[in-house]
Amino acid sequence: MRTTSNPVFRNLPRQEGGGYASFGSGVTSAGQFGNQYGQHPQQYGQYQQAPPTTRSMTIDDVVTKTGITLAVLALSAIVSYGLTNANTSLAPLFVIGGGLVGLVLVLIATFANKMDNPAIVLSYAVAEGLFLGALSFMFTNIEFGGVGGSALIGQAVLGTFGVFAGMLVVYKTGAIRVTPRFTRIIVGAMIGILVLMLGNLVASFFIDGGLGLRDGGPLAIVFSLVVIAIAAFSFLLDFDAADQLIRAQAPERAAWGVALGLTVTLVWLYVEILRLLSYFQND
Numbered sequence: 421m422r423t424t425s426n427p428v429f430r431n432l433p434r435q436e437g438g439g440y441a442s443f444g445s446g447v448t449s450a451g452q453f454g455n456q457y458g459q460h461p462q463q464y465g466q467y468q469q470a471p472p473t474t475r476s477m478t479i480d481d482v483v484t485k486t487g488i489t490l491a492v493l494a495l496s497a498i499v500s501y502g503l504t505n506a507n508t509s510l511a512p513l514f515v516i517g518g519g520l521v522g523l524v525l526v527l528i529a530t531f532a533n534k535m536d537n538p539a540i541v542l543s544y545a546v547a548e549g550l551f552l553g554a555l556s557f558m559f560t561n562i563e564f565g566g567v568g569g570s571a572l573i574g575q576a577v578l579g580t581f582g583v584f585a586g587m588l589v590v591y592k593t594g595a596i597r598v599t600p601r602f603t604r605i606i607v608g609a610m611i612g613i614l615v616l617m618l619g620n621l622v623a624s625f626f627i628d629g630g631l632g633l634r635d636g637g638p639l640a641i642v643f644s645l646v647v648i649a650i651a652a653f654s655f656l657l658d659f660d661a662a663d664q665l666i667r668a669q670a671p672e673r674a675a676w677g678v679a680l681g682l683t684v685t686l687v688w689l690y691v692e693i694l695r696l697l698s699y700f701q702n703d
Contacts, residue, residue, distance in 0.1 A: 482675045511561075514551060519547075535677030555694075619631060641696065651692060
């Protein structure tokens with residue numbers, strides 16, 4: 421069984437034949453909406469056909485909800501950056517507070533089957549906006565050990581959406597066939613990255629620079645490139661999750677969950693690209 425690397429997308433309802441619904445040229449991941457809308461074969465009928473009181477999700481719904489979520493995130497990030505620029509003491513508060521609140525909201529959405537709740541999705545966007553705005557300020561502010569200059573932020577934004585657009589083309593053209601084996605590799609790589617990050621954090625308490633994964637050296641650059649590649653490939657799984665929900669005629673509100681999943685990956689990718697660019701600025 422295939423699954424997505426994004427925790428927001430899990431257990432897409434299967435067809436009675438046991439396979440996932442497919443769409444276009446992509447052939448991979450799934451969404452957690454199955455837990456909420458029915459994951460057993462006998463329940464799949466109601467998921468195949470949207471209730472009369474609602475309509476089925478379309479690609480326009482995904483684009484619209486994702487656009488709204490990103491717009492709220494961007495506005496929150498701009499406000500956060502402006503506030504931290506005026507009062508630098510707010511930066512750590514926004515980074516820690518926004519990051520923790522965003523994490524809690526994702527966990528609630530994932531494990532409480534609230535992915536289609538617009539209030540949770542937009543609240544996540546606000547929290548992550550505060551986090552990203554303050555973090556971007558810290559990366560570019562010399563007071564916090566940053567490289568100086570705000571051009572780095574624009575480069576990171578362009579790089580993030582460039583990777584997003586590139587992977588969308590790759591997915592739609594079928595240039596990379598995402599097989600169950602490929603999915604397992606991506607998920608395994610993500611687990612490995614998490615273990616290395618935690619190991620580096622623990623080591624930094626005893627050794628200056630930890631394992632060298634975040635000190636800006638050659639090893640840190642290679643590590644960031646690997647993380648960016650894994651984040652990019654995870655978009656393929658997220659795109660397919662959206663496609664499968666559309667083919668399964670999920671209710672229109674399920675598009676909020678897709679928006680949440682894509683935003684989680686975009687935030688992860690942006691932070692890693694910003695970090696990588698800061699290494700070169702330090703050089």
